[in-house]
Amino acid sequence: AQSVTQPDIHITVSEGASLELRCNYSYGATPYLFWYVQSPGQGLQLLLKYFSGDTLVQGIKGFEAEFKRSQSSFNLRKPSVHWSDAAEYFCAVGARGATNKLIFGTGTLLAVQP
Amino acid sequence: GAVVSQHPSWVICKSGTSVKIECRSLDFQATTMFWYRQFPKQSLMLMATSNEGSKATYEQGVEKDKFLINHASLTLSTLTVTSAHPEDSSFYICSARDLNTGELFFGEGSRLTVL
Numbered sequence: 423a424q425s426v427t428q429p430d431i432h433i434t435v436s437e438g439a440s441l442e443l444r445c446n447y448s449y450g451a452t453p454y455l456f457w458y459v460q461s462p463g464q465g466l467q468l469l470l471k472y473f474s475g476d477t478l479v480q481g482i483k484g485f486e487a488e489f490k491r492s493q494s495s496f497n498l499r500k501p502s503v504h505w506s507d508a509a510e511y512f513c514a515v516g517a518r519g520a521t522n523k524l525i526f527g528t529g530t531l532l533a534v535q536p
Numbered sequence: 537g538a539v540v541s542q543h544p545s546w547v548i549c550k551s552g553t554s555v556k557i558e559c560r561s562l563d564f565q566a567t568t569m570f571w572y573r574q575f576p577k578q579s580l581m582l583m584a585t586s587n588e589g590s591k592a593t594y595e596q597g598v599e600k601d602k603f604l605i606n607h608a609s610l611t612l613s614t615l616t617v618t619s620a621h622p623e624d625s626s627f628y629i630c631s632a633r634d635l636n637t638g639e640l641f642f643g644e645g646s647r648l649t650v651l
Contacts (some may be wrong), residue, residue: 458642465542465629465644466580512579523570524631524640526579 424449426513428527435503436535443498443530445487445513454516455496456524457487461509469511472496483507508534539563540632542643549620550651556616557646559630564641565610566632571603574627574645586613610635620650 427446435441447453454473458466470481477489487498496513513527539562549555559569567588572580584605585593592605602624604616613632617624629645 463645463647465540466631466642468640468642523582523585525582528579531577 424515424525426515426525426527428511428513428530430530431528432531432533434533434535437505438502441498441500441503441507441532443511443513443532445496445498445527446494447496447513447515448494449515452491455487455489456514456516457481457485457496457498458512458514458526459483459509460512460529466512469498503532503534505534505536508532540630540641540643542628542630542646544646545644546647546649548649548651551621552619554616554618555620555648556614557628557630557648559613559615559632559643561611561632561634561641564632564637565635566613567610567635568633569607569613570631570633570640571605571613571615572629572631574629576627580629583615588613617648620648622650624648625650 425448429444456471457469459469460466469485470479472479472489480486485500489496510529510531512529514524516524541560543558569586571583573583574580582595583598586605586607588607594600607613627645627647630643631640633640
């Protein structure tokens with residue numbers, strides 16, 4: 423069955439510290455992979471996506487993610503977290519096709535300490 | 537960038553009434569839109585895929601008569617929660633796929649509270 427696992431429900435980091443949010447997926451084929459961010463009471467904003475090619479993907483707001491096929495992972499990283507990064511982060515997988523039908527992980531809530 | 541607008545952003549209604557939520561793609565056309573439901577502190581669950589000019593495709597367990605979806609134009613899809621009950625209270629989010637680029641954009645969500 424297709425699924426996305428985000429093992430960390432809640433993470434707290436200090437401002438300026440590095441960040442890594444974990445994402446593991448189970449999918450029958452090579453999927454499209456996405457990271458979205460959701461601020462409280464708002465919709466989702468795409469941070470980055472992986473379709474093919476270079477497995478290290480750069481996104482907006484200084485985020486990057488690395489696709490590791492052997493580990494079925496697509497972890498999100500940022501070298502230095504800013505207070506404005508506090509939000510909920512969702513990893514998602516999508517089918518290689520025309521539907522863009524996404525399966526979302528349960529999300530990781532990031533808190534940033536001053 | 538492309539914008540998807542949802543209206544209303546929040547609504548409170550009495551139990552038994554129906555509520556319509558609109559999802560509009562403001563600067564692109566979308567033959568396909570998706571409706572998600574998000575419970576507090578949980579992930580987004582796909583409810584249905586809305587196809588312009590044809591019937592929506594519902595996910596397993598989603599009542600099509602309860603959640604009516606209409607996609608009458610390339611820029612508008614509506615979700616109507618019929619005879620709403622408190623358990624229907626949730627955050628509903630739509631996404632729209634750009635007809636030309638295939639890229640997916642999300643709306644800002646609509647929070648429904650049923651009293």
